[in-house]
Amino acid sequence: MATLVHTATTSGTDIAPSTLSAMPSNGNTPEQTVNSSTRSTRKIKHCHVFATHSQQRTSCLTQGAETPSFLGFRNLMILVLIVSNLRLMIENFRKYGVLICIRCHDYRRDDVKYGLLLYLSVPCHLFIAYMIELAAAQQAKSAVARMKKAGEEQNTPEKVAAARRSFNWSWRIIAFLHGVNSSANLLIATHVVYNRIHHPGIGTLCEMHAIIVWLKTASYAFTNRDLRHALLHPDQSEPLPEIYASCPYPRNINWKNLCYFWWAPTLVYQPVYPRTERIRWMFVAKRLLEVAGLSIVIWIASAQYAAPLLQNSLDKMFTLDFVSIVERVMKLSTISLFCWLCGFFALFQSFMNALAEVMRFGDREFYGDWWNVSSVRAYWTTWNKPVTNFMRRHIYNSLVRRGWPAMYAQVAVFVLSGILHELLVGVPTHNILGVAFAGMMIQIPLIFLTDVIQKMKGMGGEVMGNMIFWISFCLVGQPLAALLYFFAWQAKYGSVSKQYQESPALQFFVRR
């Protein structure tokens, strides 16, 4: 230290600012001072007196300070999830050996046959809906022609009433036909999946396909009903959205328009959608690579880690050893969270963007930033925008318009959503336990709880709301529901995979 003599002779040294900027400073940077010293060459700059603490500042984690970005923690979280799951996979590998096995899956030939049949038959209901609309459009066209023929006749109140009666009468017939068609779709698919398709994976795909087409059919019917009403009662109607101007009713009732809606990544029918200029095939390729990569990751993680874990949990479930069940659910929560995040990204970001790109579909808002929500309500309106958009346009707004209080309309949306969730989980696993339905119903009190909590300003209510969301959804809800359906499945059938059929716990359940 005695050698650190600071002589004036070195003070004029020219230092390029770029080399100094390697060590970024805060507030008054040394670069500025060095630069000014090179301007007035003979003045000595005393670097040891530099005022490091020149102003009042707060720590960035202190409440009330400007919140910093937490992007780094997203990366850390991804790493922690990968590392902790990888470690448990190593552990399981040492215990059980390689559990990943393509040929071990004993799906039956019948499963594939019925799955293919459903895959081909379900979209037919969309074409039937198209036929119904085609007829309705014909009728509307002739009604317009009659109105034109009547010419400049004054629209007396009696005539308006007659027109309304006529519209409502024909809509009742059309609605009845649509109802029969779409209900048939859902009933047939559910019947086949529940009774004929044993494999839960194939069953889930078929059921999901049927529900998607069911929602699309409903949206197609509702939207065209309103478009027809607007055409027949132009003086009573508010103007339609500007974007529809390029394809007015009934020109939208055509084969090409229907096929676009069939494949477009949305559940909400519009005659016209915002479109992109061209297809970026590199973008499509990258997204499809992501889908493939993530699917493989999810498959490996569930085969090597989740499956033996679920298996291990069975006897604890049976003996109702509470502390052990909690421990198992906690252990499951990491892998279910991992699979959930991978699956969400693969489906909503990668797959939907690839599909949208191929369809030149412009509105890619398939999800919002649901990971930041401070209320369970916000989660349900941001994580799955296609379904939210459907529910808002065709259920919630429609009910509110008919005079329902907003809260009742929301409950109705959750009831419908709960039924669809139960169909999606309970039917393919052949166990209509009601757990998925109950899970959706529990959301309603949770919404009121987090709505109250997030408003508690001073006490970090938003962070608390977000924590409650994560705990309820990813750390308790999902793994517990997975455990219950797996347990019920095992109790009824034993495993889908041949490897476990000698498990003593399983033998017990099968013998039951």
Add this chain to the structure above:
Amino acid sequence: MATLVHTATTSGTDIAPSTLSAMPSNGNTPEQTVNSSTRSTRKIKHCHVFATHSQQRTSCLTQGAETPSFLGFRNLMILVLIVSNLRLMIENFRKYGVLICIRCHDYRRDDVKYGLLLYLSVPCHLFIAYMIELAAAQQAKSAVARMKKAGEEQNTPEKVAAARRSFNWSWRIIAFLHGVNSSANLLIATHVVYNRIHHPGIGTLCEMHAIIVWLKTASYAFTNRDLRHALLHPDQSEPLPEIYASCPYPRNINWKNLCYFWWAPTLVYQPVYPRTERIRWMFVAKRLLEVAGLSIVIWIASAQYAAPLLQNSLDKMFTLDFVSIVERVMKLSTISLFCWLCGFFALFQSFMNALAEVMRFGDREFYGDWWNVSSVRAYWTTWNKPVTNFMRRHIYNSLVRRGWPAMYAQVAVFVLSGILHELLVGVPTHNILGVAFAGMMIQIPLIFLTDVIQKMKGMGGEVMGNMIFWISFCLVGQPLAALLYFFAWQAKYGSVSKQYQESPALQFFVRR
């Protein structure tokens, strides 16, 4: 569905916007449209034709889109860390029972005695530095008086040279005294900790205290040297920072000013600091509660989880079973990350803010948002601002000023930092392995690597840089270093805790 007949009679229903806003929409909200329908009461609003997809939008996770906030993932990460550690604590509790035990710690009476002696003796070196500066200030004052007495005499070049020689000559003596004083501080403390204090916890506290006082002494000496130089050569010097104006040299060399610096949460001496108006005692109480709570959490987590885990890893270390070591390090990484984050928050946010509040110290920037860094360099300049400020002002800038290339100056900073890290870890554990020093040296190539990577724009270079930082630091560096020092400790002494002394692995190492 056939009952969903939309009649015009319900279209005039008044819906309060507040109830609708419960379901937030994007773009054109239904509220707007409902409001406009209530204005022109007789027009029918067709809710089923609402243009949900009215414009082109991108998914918020798509590259190039405006990056959303990831605050929620910070919360999820905290939860995942808590849950996964809690689960492993339950597992360990079932295996080993309660391992948390206050009386099991066999620190020796001598450890406490020497610890207390060091706690009292170390600050004395700061007072000796004060004495040295008091004498230097006296000398400077008389020099100024002589200069004043010489009156309006012209400052000839010879006189300037003579004054400079005189200053340098007296600075050599002062620097020698400071050097002896501060070196004695570090040497005595290191000697006592290494040879007399067996307990690693007490040893670490003592060594850290000595290093802090050593750095404070150095900053005090360097800063006052430059202030003195500026006083004696007012015509050659750049103006001092404005904030120092209220306490010019040599008025700052007084007992109260020194005591403030002694307790202020900074390692950089300034005659004047930005100060807050008053002490918010509630703020202090909250911060101290955080310190207490987090300390207990860290203690429980390490006793119940980290200790048996380290113990389990010993035989794997001995047999050099590589896959097992990797698995152990991965398992350790979760708990070490957890303890690190808790410890960081407790020390840098809670403790330092409490101390700063009591001292009315205004500049609370004790850390930056190091979790977002995309380069290892940025990490080292943001996570520990007190040390960074010291290194930048007294080492880096000083060396650059003397003509060192910026890169060499950075290497010098890392070498010094490595020595201090080794003192802090190697001395209290009585094993100067050089791992901590090597860990700091490895940062230099890592810095160059991440500097290159973070500039790769198109390929998410910043995210990759951030990942490399997390992997190198939290997921590999820390747990591996902890394992190595723990292994060396066990090999030399056996456990600090009585419970493990019958461990067969330990018996082997002790017998060695």
